[in-house]
């Protein structure tokens with residue numbers, strides 16, 4: 372661990388105006404490797420002076436950045452993408468140490484997903500244009516629109532995907548000509564610092580992408596600063612409510628990527644192995660710490676027994692172990708607190724009458740481990756079927772027909788995602804049209820290519836990340852009326 376600590380400890384807790392910054396007056400942040408519980412780095416939460424420095428520098432950088440030709444801005448973003456890909460192995464190891472996620476996952480889902488976003492939005496930067504509307508024929512009056520940046524954006528991240536979340540926010544924001552101050556989760560403060568270094572290396576103006584680490588109070592201070600034009604949060608619904616309300620004080624733009632309790636619906640004509648694979652991916656990838664997970668697995672009556680038997684059988688093959696071992700498929704939970712929260716839900720599930728079919732206990736040893744857990748016989752009213760657990764707990768609920776399962780799938784305050792498995796494509800399209808969710812999958816789950824919008828409805832959020840849709844949330848349109856004739860007036 373000595374070696375890890377020496378290479379992991381960043382030169383400063385924050386990255387501002389092109390350099391690492393430290394202010395030890397801030398509250399300590401102990402960064403623990405979730406697999407062992409050992410402290411691998413010690414950082415300090417941003418003080419008011421650090422926050423001021425970050426906002427002032429980003430404000431300056433934004434003016435410089437917005438004045439660049441769009442094609443030059445795009446080039447910088449694409450260079451960042453190239454560096455992320457070149458250093459994928461080192462960045463994946465850092466992500467694994469920051470989060471505890473298995474290296475098998477981080478090699479394909481984190482820096483590489485961030486690179487996709489930077490490449491996509493870097494490529495699009497030069498084609499962001501306005502529109503023209505003509506009145507009264509050729510040579511008559513017309514209106515043209517200018518797509519302008521919002522200005523200074525604040526990004527606030529959750530702990531499950533620290534690199535991906537930072538890139539999914541920064542890439543569209545910067546492509547539109549904004550600057551960003553990003554606050555990672557206090558639990559995973561390391562990856563975004565590395566990303567900030569890479570931005571400068573790729574030629575971004577100093578201050579364009581600043582990182583301030585800290586607890587919730589640092590996020591709150593950023594959100595309420597009058598210089599901030601937009602806030603994009605990835606986090607829980609309770610935090611979303613606070614941040615949305617705080618941003619409303621100054622009538623600021625928001626994107627809210629919040630929690631979920633998504634349904635995965637499996638009809639009895641679905642391919643069994645594919646449905647089981649999807650249920651595994653939708654519940655145990657990243658040890659279940661994914662916002663869009665399909666944690667309510669609705670299975671049609673005739674399919675319940677074969678599906679359950681095969682799911683339990685295959686989940687027994689999960690390899691829990693050292694996250695840096697490429698064979699490991701299940702890592703630890705992010706913190707002991709999160710693990711205790713999940714264990715409490717397991718207890719409640721049993722007390723309320725759900726059948727514990729697999730897991731529910733913690734392997735011996737240090738670190739924040741919990742086994743992949745499967746409950747059968749779950750009913751809609753049970754706590755484990757209603758609340759977001761954010762851990763590896765899968766609930767199987769049985770249903771009889773399409774109308775019934777559609778109504779039950781929608782009977783939640785959340786609306787992030789949903790999946791449908793069936794061989795009947797007419798039914799699949801009819802169902803996703805009726806499902807109240809921002810992102811739906813047919814015969815797949817949790818795939819989120821950068822070309823497709825991602826985001827939620829209802830309590831799961833506002834706005835969209837990825838795709839051209841994200842550009843709408845990081846830019847504003849100015850309308851310019853141009854007259855070509857005399858001005859008429861009543862007197």
Ligand SMILES: NC(=O)c1ccc[n+]([C@@H]2O[C@H](COP(=O)([O-])OP(=O)(O)OC[C@H]3O[C@@H](n4cnc5c(N)ncnc54)[C@H](O)[C@@H]3O)[C@@H](O)[C@H]2O)c1
Pocket residue numbers: 527528529530531532554555556557585586587588589590591592594605606607608609610611613614627628629630631661662663759761787827831832
């Ligand atoms: N929809 C999505 O894309 C998505 C993706 C990942 C995670 N999530 C959600 O995130 C949650 C788990 O992450 P978490 O535990 O880090 O969430 P959280 O809400 O506890 O914290 C998220 C971030 O908000 C900050 N914060 C806390 N209080 C704040 C305040 N008053 N003002 C400003 N910032 C504040 C935290 O420091 C952290 O950086 C789950 O609910 C999960 O579903 C959603």
Ligand SMILES: C[N+](C)(C)CCCC=O
Pocket residue numbers: 480531532660661662663817818819
């Ligand atoms: C790309 N994933 C793995 C679906 C993660 C999306 C963000 C939610 O946690």
